[in-house]
Amino acid sequence: xxxxxxxxxxxxxxxxxxxxxxxxxxxxxxxxxxxxxxxxxxxxxxxxxxxxxxxxxxxxxxxxxxxxxxxxxxxxxxxxxxxxxxxxxxxxxxxxxxxxxxxxxxxxxxxxxxxxxxxxxxxxxxxxxxxxxxxxxxxxxxxxxxxxxxxxxx
Numbered sequence: 816x817x818x819x820x821x822x823x824x825x826x827x828x829x830x831x832x833x834x835x836x837x838x839x840x841x842x843x844x845x846x847x848x849x850x851x852x853x854x855x856x857x858x859x860x861x862x863x864x865x866x867x868x869x870x871x872x873x874x875x876x877x878x879x880x881x882x883x884x885x886x887x888x889x890x891x892x893x894x895x896x897x898x899x900x901x902x903x904x905x906x907x908x909x910x911x912x913x914x915x916x917x918x919x920x921x922x923x924x925x926x927x928x929x930x931x932x933x934x935x936x937x938x939x940x941x942x943x944x945x946x947x948x949x950x951x952x953x954x955x956x957x958x959x960x961x962x963x964x965x966x967x968x969x
Contacts, residue, residue, distance in 0.1 A: 832897045833897060836886065836900045836901060837900075839883070840904050842876065843871070843904075847871050848864070851867050857915060858919050860915050860918075861912070861915040861962065862962060864912060865931055866955075869938065869955055872951070873951045881936065881939045883901070883904060883905055886901045887901055887905060905932075908932065909929070912928035912931050912932065913925050916928055927962075931958055934958055937950070938950040938953070
């Protein structure tokens with residue numbers, strides 16, 4: 816598509832960026848969130864979210880790696896509606912992870928959500944930048960340890 820055709824369709828660069836973020840959110844929801852929602856709230860759903868999240872990143876659900884990590888790095892210091900849309904997407908994911916951790920009874924549900932999100936981002940970066948083929952396995956093991964510790968009452 817030509818540049819003029821692109822602008823005729825979207826109207827502006829910002830509208831194109833917002834449409835891209837919306838499409839990415841819909842894809843993440845369809846491939847990670849929706850399949851996990853067949854599980855009972857709490858531990859089963861949280862584990863399904865974790866599995867789906869890491870599987871999505873590992874199979875490169877978005878060409879070029881984690882879309883959210885890339886746009887967060889691009890817009891983290893650029894205030895405006897695009898940054899707001901990126902922030903809303905990331906906060907929505909973190910919020911749902913935290914909510915499920917709270918259903919499980921985690922005293923530190925926000926920390927559990929942060930750890931899951933961070934381990935996914937770290938595995939994505941190590942795989943892509945460092946060609947570390949074991950990064951996702953280590954992320955899965957770390958998440959499993961965290962969830963198992965919590966399940967054991969720690």
